[in-house]
Amino acid sequence: MGQGHLHRLHRPGDTVIHRLPPQTKLVALFAFVVLVVLTPREAFWAFGAYALLLTAVVALAEIPSRVVARRALVEVPFVLFAVLLPFVTPGPEVEVLGLSLSTEGLLGAWNILAKATLGVVASIVLAATTEPRSLLLGLERLRLPSMLVQIASFMLRYADVILGEMERMRVARESRGFHARHLGQARVLAQSAGALFIRAYERGERVHLAMLSRGYTGTMPVLDSVGATTREWTTALVLPAAALVVAASAWVVTR
């Protein structure tokens, strides 16, 4: 059986970070990212401090740094955009290695790069230390509307099934000599996407029938509840608390 993308992100382990209840980690991640985003971009040292904090968490979770680096590549498209900024932003310019770049653009690029990287790395830690299923339990615990949790839960269950169907359709296309070479063949791919959508929709209907047959009345029974102790909350909130100190100092200093 193939392992789907969603499941590959999780790295089983038994560290302090792995053991924390999912809802505490979700809250800690969210608070950390908000604080990072609110930090003034001129406070360069603050971002260094955030990076140190995150490095400590990564070490605690025993995630090898090359894994973090490889996964952080999802950020690349945003980085490319950031790299353009110093060239296209109007305003006062500075000379860097013989290129004249806009100061405003450089600061903007730095702002995107630093904040995005910190956010991405923090999310990588969450995904690597929390099973997808317990993430859902955590969201449920945080009172996310149950309909959204159900949708996410079906996505988790059926991502592999739908990827499998997509793969079989690709094999079927190519077995009959189709190779996407030029734009004119986009039509075939669009039709495949349409067929895939219909199949997924029909599967949805069959799943609904199967659910009704087992007494589904519109609400998912809550099967597991993952409680968190004050101690666990305190542990999880060390990261955002430290980040708050950094952010507050940054506000005071740059004022």
Add this chain to the structure above:
Amino acid sequence: MIDPPSLECSGLAYAYPDGHQALFGVDLTVQRGERVALLGPNGAGKTTLVLHLNGILTGGLGRVRVGGLDLGKDTVQEIRRRVGVVFQDPDDQLFMPRVRDDVAFGPANLGLRGPELEARVTRALEQVGMAEHADRPPHHLSFGQRRRVAVATVLAMEPEILVLDEPSSNLDPASRRELADIVLGLDVTVLMVTHDLPYALELCPRAAVLSGGVVVADGPTREILCDDALMTAHRLELPYGFDPARVPAR
């Protein structure tokens, strides 16, 4: 006192909203503890009939009784507990992130919680020999294992009658036999919808043939399979070399 039949359908007729009529008056009674095969060619109305048994499709003529209880608006939840339908594609039936949660879904909808729910889940998984896989996600299991878990999801509701829709489809011979052993070991009424005639003969002493939306034959499976005229008239064909008269009884 004699138990009421597990299933009684009388005069069941149904036309789909697009006007296509699938059932033209189906009468079928299954006594408690019986195992009955429902045979019929593609398009005979087998799936339509199955969807009537637990009140997913209603609105046509006729009536359905399960264990003496009439199917109606206020009994539909109880009927769905009593009629356990195992659908053909286990990926449709297993929609939760873990096997254990999936098996718990039905009984939890019936209001069970805590240790009682836990006990039901464990028992159902043991009945199909899948207890050690309780904590795995369904998509990591083999197809045969998923089909067995699908059976467990329904057994956990302690149904009056187990309805299996094409239980042997897509199974390799070993998984097919394992499933047969499980079904034979269950102490429950079974209605098995299938094209797999040797499987019907192996598991079900009685068979009913559904063709053109009515039951055209109902009797001992071996006699039905040996009735060449009946078989040809309803597009039922035995596999090459299979002679139902010579197969030993189970």
